[in-house]
Amino acid sequence: MMQIIKVTRLPVAVSCSLALMIWICNNDVNSDSCGANKSDSKDIPSVFPSRLVPPGLNEPTKAWWVKEVTPLLHVAGRLSERQIKYAAEAGFKSILSLFPYPDDCPGDCGGEYLPVTTEEKKMVESTGLQFVPLLEPLDEWSSVEAVEKFTSVISLMDKPALLHCDRGYTIVFVVLLYLANQTRYDPNFEPRIHTKEFYEISASMGLDFLSRIPVEVVSEITGEPAINLKDETVPRPDYDPEEWLDFWYAHPVYYNWFLAGQIYRSHLEPLKDFGYKTVINVRSGVLHNSEPNQEEVNLLNIKSKTGTYGNGLNPGRQFVERLEETRINPQLSTLYISPTSGVNYEQRNMHEFGDDVGYNETLERIAVEKSGLAYYHFPLHENLDDFYTYMAENRDKLLEVGRKGPVLIHCDSGYRSG
Structure with missing residues (x-):
């Protein structure tokens, strides 16, 4: 018998906002329900893993790409150095890499470097987090042995833990079977x-483990009969693009609708290559x-959510005085930013379409359109003010966009878009 570790609830209940309302509209295109009555959404079933709070722990705008399995166990795909730092700032205490990445196999996402295991270990530990590599090069992920290895280390890991593989696929298989x-x-x-729950949860996350070997492993772990692969009652994900996990950062909502927080410049080329047709941005513009x-x-x-602009007492967020006051950790080395940085905090972030003031929607528009x-x-206020009027005004255009192919809809954290 494997060691038993206590884990709390699976997350439930999420605010019904833009992407879910689009699902409602797609299933009732001849009605006025998208903009009429707030109570209309109360009986709509969840179409993706729901959450009490947005993903990303203390920094949902920085770690929106994390998927929560339990409050202590979260999953992701292969991480960049920036994402490792974002995870630390969000409050994760440890990072587990399911697969080893040899020194001659660095990764790449639209030009953004993805470190090998030896580099990742140094990066993770430099932030103060615990790093745990799990499988050896010849280990099989869809196996009882992989679940046994995971069980042997998870009790030794600081929580909450961020667990990753290449695309956030195989790690979910291992984590769910650990729970099973x-x-x-x-x-x-x-x-x-x-x-039953294994296939319901995995399908709701857009993941398909319906092939012979994974099905046999599920049966061996649960002690229950293997499902019949021809059984049409077994939940199955249905998304376009079918290989949507190539852009694993996204959260699937309904068929060809996917949501995200703030996308990066490096995401645009992969989005185009992987079959997406449209980006919808609901963040505020430069002017209103x-x-x-x-x-x-x-x-x-x-720190996030301290306000972009100044007032009579304080300067704007990206003035040096405010930056010094709002550091998450004033004791960090300047090396945390770069070998040449003179300060231990970032002053501007062009990677996420920032300028000297804050997020610049115009810069994103130019970059997205240039990508093809x-x-x-469609800007939507952070408080979702008058949301149903907003949906009534934009429903037809949103449905038209969805008919043209896969759509990624985003805000800063995934809350408004999700």
């Missing part, structure tokens, strides 16, 4: 994961009614 194994041998364990209206941009070692993707800007 604990369910089998501990009558008090929660969340309770049996075969001729007044400055920029939202914040993510900055390393700088269609771009639409």
Whole structure:
């Protein structure tokens, strides 16, 4: 019997906002429900793993690409150095890499470097987080042995833990079967994961483990009969593009609709290559009614949600005085930013379309259109003010966009878009 580790609930309940309302519209295109009555959404089933709070722990705008399995166990794909730092700033205590990445196999996402395992270890530990590599080069991920290895290390890891593989696919298989194994041998364990829940959860996350070997491993771990691959009642993901996980950062919502927080410049080429047709941005523009209206941009070692603009007492967020005051960790080395930085915080973030003030929607528009993707800007206030009027005004255009092919809709954290 594997070691039993107590894990708490699976997350439930998420705010119904833009992407879910688009799902409603797609399933009731002849009605006025998209803009009429707030109570209309109360009986709509969840179409993706729901959450009590947005993903990303303390920094949802920085770590929106994380997927929560339990409050202590979160999953992702292969990480960049910036994402490792974002994970540390968000409050993760450890990072596990399911696969080893040899020194001669660096990764790349649209020109953004993805470190090999030896580099990742140094990067993770330099932020103060624990790093755990799991499998050896010849180990098989879809195996009882992989679940056994995971079980042997998870109790030794600081929580909450961020667990990653290449695309956030194989790690989910291992984590869910770890939970299923604990369910089998501990009558008090929660969340309770049996075969039924395994396939419901994986399908809702857009993941397909419906092939012979994974099905056999699920049966061996749960102690329950293997499903019939021809059984049409077994939940199956249905998304376009079918290989949407090539851009694993996205959260699938409905068929060809995917949501995200603030995308990076390096994401545009992969989005185009992987079959996306349109980017919809619901963040604020540079101006609103001729007044400055920029939202914040993510900055390393700088707290989020402190306000873009100054007032009579304080300067704007990206003035040195404010940056010094809003550092997450004033004791960090300047090497945290770069070998040549004179300060231990980021002052500007062009990677996420930032300028000297904050997030600049115009810069994103120019970059997206230059990439060949269609771009639409439908700004939505962070408080979701008058959301149903917003949907009534934009429904027809949103549905038209969706008919043209896969859509990525984003805001800063995924809250408004999700």
